[in-house]
Amino acid sequence: MTITIGEVIAVIGVEVSIRAFENSNLETHFHSGKRYKGISIREFIAIEHGFREVICTIEGEYLDERNTEQDGANKNYIRKLKARPIGYFEDDTFKDGIKFLPKIGDTARLLSEGQVSSIFERRAAEKYIIGKLLKEDLPVSLPWDRIFNSHLGIFGNTGSGKSNTLTKLYTVLFDNKIKAIGNRSKFVFLDFNGEYTGGQLADPEHKCVIRLKTRGDGGDKFTLLKNEFWDAETLGILFQATANTQRPFLRRVIAGRKKFIDVQGSLGRYISATFKRVLTSQAPNTEALELLKLLARSMPNCDDLIKSLDQVNLRSGPNVNSFHVVLQANNWGYLANDANYYENEFGSKIDDLNLENVSGFDELQIRTNLQIIRDVLSGSAQYEHIQPLLRRIDAFKEDFSKVILVSDDAGEQPVVTVISLRECKQDIKKILPILMAKHYYEQHKDEVASPPMTTLHLVIDEAHNILSQQSNRETESWKDYRLELFEEIIKEGRKFGIFITLASQRPADISPTIVSQLHNYFIHRLVNDRDLALLENTISTLDSVSRSQIPTLPQGACVVTGTTFEIPMLMQIDKLPNERGPDSSDVNLGDIWQE
Template structure:
């Protein structure tokens, strides 16, 4: 250190006050071929204490009177600066934290850019997303300690958070070639994209990217794969169809138990269908609604016309509480049944999907429950109506497969799932089903390993859409289940190599439990009091200056802090090039409206 600019005159706790020499009050100082920034707010200074260099940051300054005892009673002013210690250098290594404090009389020096780079740059120089706002120094981030944590990118709309999210992963995927190959071999990245902002050339090259555009408005769109175990879950199905606790959930449990016990092949279903068909007419306690339930399956039957023709002739004989076909009354037993249906057999179409098989099982289960007096039809019918509505949309966007690990079937590094063309209900359902599917499959594949060799990274843009506690559009049980799943992932997922990256413009809407477990933050401009209060009470590593800067940050600027970083950083993130930026740019009204005057 050669350029001395002042000396320590007071130390109050961890607040350091220095007196600045008059010749040091310049904005930029050139000394021995090097450039130094003058003393100003948020500038860094070095205090020599013996053989240790204590690094401190400027937090405030003021003028103090100095009266000279002369005939003219001359009054001069001394510039005093308040400093906050950050850490110290030992040799060429910087150590964060207040371990050493100066004494009165210790000299104060300016820091050049090389020293400031050593303070903040923690990587090996190959991962940078921007430069410091104050000194325009490019900072290298420690990617190896950043992406094995949960990350939060927050900021008001238009503040640049989508650009930051894109820059982070673009730099990761398109950096070192060997690193990219290793990532592709050991990790999978899933982006849940609510607004279709990452379906183009963003994040990674097209050969390493799989884009699935879900669409509930028309059929023939993309579909995501879901394992059978994720779909055939009584708990999930009960929530999915908003089943009531006392009657409808037990009914779904019986349906799922039948699947677990007997399987879901077409042959098994046909045996179940024909045995139920026989019981409808041969039972001594027939149910009037059984015919309607069986007719509802007509489109899934191979001999639909024959079935419809037979069933349309069947009427209900109210006086005897039995079915009648012509002169034949089905009073119970095989004789009457064989008179009419002796050679008649129901068969199921071979190409029906899992959702249609599920509907068949539900209808057959209800018929059998009615025959045995387990339920009342009026209690279960609303459940069937809700099933039809939800399944109609789900069948457009989900393909249920027998394979457990559906995410490993895709050999692409990155999968983007766009929900832009989905209705609001599916936008709530799909993230939960996919996250449950991927998390459980990944956890099962690595839980017996002592050293985890695979990781799963879930990137959720506009995370407040599904992690909010304020939503009133859905049942409380459904919302609670979704929040509990993500809370489990953010608390326990690290043990299994599962990491979340959340991006949102309203962090105050996200579950406090989830926010408290995020390790690293990239905070853009936030102006809402609730958001600022949450940030203030959630992130302990923010200093007073960084907190005060958040509502005033310019577009593209962000505060970077968290467990990976020794000190908070103020960074101007590089703007992505055209075509690589997410499709969230502001509309140029001057260009749009001005074109009308040409």
């Protein structure tokens, strides 16, 4: 026996009208020891249709004032419900989709809590519970195997519970599956605000925290292999090189290094040969001389060499056109005609340079300066086109050296890697995530088999920082490259076992192409019209009732929808304890402003 609450009186398209009985107004019903929720918006009911039950969700209710009955001085109104079919029960199994529609006269009844749970839990392989249904207050097990093999979007305004949802999703996964994951999957968290550097997510034995720091010394470093660093695309990312002039220049630098990499002391020989070519030329080039002085200032321990270079000037005469060095007043030596003098004054000082332990960024600066000198002498490059790149290398070299280590060994990577950018300058925060995404994407793509037997999960909190289309601090070509990289990862990554999770408080700032490629969404409170319009245009599984509730969701509640969840559901995500929750709690002014 069931609790009947009405009957179908109209079916127009997929909209079903139900005349509700008087007992339908109760908030809660109890029958045969089971609890039933009463009828209200977004509740589920079953309409008996032959041997099947069509499951509908209530989208509205109203009183039909056209059908009234006079009973003395009292009026009795008929309560009507507007419902939409979402699936049906067959052999006690819920199946989604509109295959059957009810008919006029079919009876509507309430669903028990167990039946409501089975609607959402039908694809859950095992217990994976992160919260409860908001209205029904029922814990629901989600299909973790179909959530984490998809791209996820977690959106919500500040204070809506977005960070807690992100942390809860992965904390429950690691608590239950960390041993099974083993070396088969890697999880990389790009943490802009340092919210996951404590006891969050996983135990220390499975988690590595890399705290990058450009404000002062003492921070950790992100390791790049030498063959990754000496790559035109990588260097182009770091120093925002233009595609038509500066990247070809970097390719020439890299090609020259690669040609002589196996020659002992090749960098010192390259420096020596360039100095000699500039200073002893019969057709001296003053621009090359100035570049040579800049080069000397970028090399370590070369004060004596700089002093000698500062004495070099151009001198022309009837039979000579050469650089010369002032030795004493009215006494000079021509470098083009005096090989011994050049060798004593410059050659020995260049040989004394200690270039054995020069870092990757110092070597880059030296080689780019050497290359531009060669290009200026041969006339193969316009200095004014390359100069902005050289200035960026000089400006960013120190900061990048604090956060990037160029090495032959990347070391062992644990299951969970958290990269904190909290103490990095804003410019570095914008560049490094792009480099890291490219690093992990290409490394995994090169190593993975087909079909993939290992996976990579890239989690980007505050994703609007690097996926925004609104930035005016960069050129259009650089912005296009940045977005194209992530669009390629999110479009092509799934076939290689690469999955992205994006969390943001401003989804409208993120490229619509990227948002539209996400598979599943956890949407917390959003009030901005642009954010809501983006979701409406990109999420096909978000129904109008769920969308209308997004601006008024309570803290911690979210709409869960996507390809894994054919039926959108409202969930209240369980709050993690303070020691395991994200480091993003609201400020308590009552504690701060105590007298």
